[in-house]
Amino acid sequence: MKVLLSLLALSLSLALCSGACTTHTKEAEMKNGKLVAPEGCVDPYNGEKHELGEAWNTIDCLKCECGKEEVECCLRYPAVTSFPGCAVTLDSEKCSYLVHEIGDPSKPCTPEA
Missing domain, CATH: 2.10.70.10 (Complement Module, domain 1)
Structure with missing residues (x-):
């Protein structure tokens, strides 16, 4: 949660x-x-x-x-800080940020709470 x-x-x-x-x-x-x-x-x-x-x-x-x-x-957006174990990539087609696991952009990243 x-x-x-x-x-x-x-x-x-x-x-x-x-x-x-x-x-x-x-x-x-x-x-x-x-x-x-x-x-x-x-x-x-x-x-x-x-x-x-x-x-x-x-x-x-x-x-x-x-x-x-x-x-x-x-x-459009301020810079996004990455989380431990996560990477942030700009999707230039959609103009949005993708937060994903380092080394695998297909896996969304869940930052540790």
């Missing part, structure tokens, strides 16, 4: 913590001889274009949002 409560507390603390953010100012574009604000955003990490108001995850699981004047990218 203590293990379950410990994992629940860890999950809640991850959900409530906010990560660090960076902002990337959008550059004005020339259209018909005039400087205008860009209509969308460019991912500062891989160069992909996104629509105004769109949110997306980067390959490193940063959550970016396209605003009128800037692109803001924030860490």
Whole structure:
């Protein structure tokens, strides 16, 4: 029961913590001889274009949002400390952490209470 409560507390603390953010100012574009604000955003990490108001995850699981004047990218989760006998791996497809036994990612890890 203590293990379950410990994992629940860890999950809640991850959900409530906010990560660090960076902002990337959008550059004005020339259209018909005039400087205008860009209509969308460019991912500062891989160069992909996104629509105004769109949110997306980067390959490193940063959550970016396209605003009128800037692109803001924030860490989705704070760093996770591993437990004795356990390893923590970032699943970049799901943008979540996996806590598993050292040497066998298929076995979920149960930290000692």
